[in-house]
Amino acid sequence: MTRSNTVALISPKGGVGKTTSTFVVGDLLATHLNLRVVAVDANPDFGTLGRLSGARRPSERSLADLLDDADRIKTAAELNAYVSREPSGLHVLAAPHDAELTASLGPDRYGELVAFLGCFYEVVLLDLGTGVAGPLARFAVERADQVVLVTTPEWVTSSVVLDALAHVKHDRTTVVLNKSILKGSDVSAVEERFRAEHLHRSVTIPFDAQLASMLDCGRYTLGGLGRPTRVAIKRLGLAVGEELA
Numbered sequence: 001m002t003r004s005n006t007v008a009l010i011s012p013k014g015g016v017g018k019t020t021s022t023f024v025v026g027d028l029l030a031t032h033l034n035l036r037v038v039a040v041d042a043n044p045d046f047g048t049l050g051r052l053s054g055a056r057r058p059s060e061r062s063l064a065d066l067l068d069d070a071d072r073i074k075t076a077a078e079l080n081a082y083v084s085r086e087p088s089g090l091h092v093l094a095a096p097h098d099a100e101l102t103a104s105l106g107p108d109r110y111g112e113l114v115a116f117l118g119c120f121y122e123v124v125l126l127d128l129g130t131g132v133a134g135p136l137a138r139f140a141v142e143r144a145d146q147v148v149l150v151t152t153p154e155w156v157t158s159s160v161v162l163d164a165l166a167h168v169k170h171d172r173t174t175v176v177l178n179k180s181i182l183k184g185s186d187v188s189a190v191e192e193r194f195r196a197e198h199l200h201r202s203v204t205i206p207f208d209a210q211l212a213s214m215l216d217c218g219r220y221t222l223g224g225l226g227r228p229t230r231v232a233i234k235r236l237g238l239a240v241g242e243e244l245a
């Protein structure tokens with residue numbers, strides 16, 4: 001890699017797995033590719049990324065605190081107090097607890113944040129809120145070196161996801177079909193729908209209650225998952241990894 005890369009994880013739909021994908025991709029890039037990675041909760045509406053942390057001492061601070069203090073932070077060691085450091089090496093930067101404060105941060109402030117984090121991390125993952133057309137999502141897509149669009153297979157059959165893709169228009173886009181209960185040829189059929197859209201890749205992640213419960217109690221490990229989910233997450237990590245510039 002020649003510079004810091006920003007990856008925006010977005011969706012037109014809520015609850016499909018943006019935060020989950022952010023966390024598992026961050027974990028994989030940190031462990032398997034040994035990259036310095038920070039996952040940022042850029043969901044302006046009660047983001048949940050910080051709650052997935054399995055860090056022994058999760059940071060109480062948020063990205064708003066970091067923005068306030070950025071002028072004074074000169075070293076990675078000083079920055080460490082603002083992030084939760086996962087056992088995998090992934091760092092997680094939480095959203096403020098105060099949703100009004102978060103809502104007051106516009107794209108400019110997130111721009112400052114991404115520029116600042118780019119001095120310390122090789123990869124900055126932005127876990128966005130629902131929607132692809134709002135100001136923050138638009139900023140993130142424009143700013144990002146690559147986009148991961150998350151959806152569930154049944155949404156593919158509606159036109160919403162394809163409409164959203166038309167909106168996103170990024171050269172490097174990976175689609176995640178999460179919580180899939182499809183089998184064999186149905187997976188290929190759904191993935192086929194995206195081939196025509198000139199996407200970098202589409203990756204299907206099975207519905208997996210174990211994944212959800214591991215994340216829920218801050219005990220996520222890739223190795224602890226069953227093979228189908230593990231392989232799917234590795235494919236997603238690889239798809240993102242090979243597009244790093």
Ligand SMILES: Nc1ncnc2c1ncn2[C@@H]1O[C@H](COP(=O)(O)OP(=O)(O)OP(=O)(O)O)[C@@H](O)[C@H]1O
Nearest residue numbers: 014015016017018019020130179206207208209212
């Ligand atoms: N592959 C999966 N199998 C089973 N459950 C999953 C899977 N992926 C995510 N989940 C669960 O679905 C719920 C929603 O996931 P997540 O929070 O990642 O979605 P989101 O798109 O970030 O939601 P929001 O729109 O609220 O930000 C969580 O409880 C999560 O653990």
Ligand SMILES: [Mg+2]
Nearest residue numbers: 018019043048
């Ligand atoms: Mg989320």
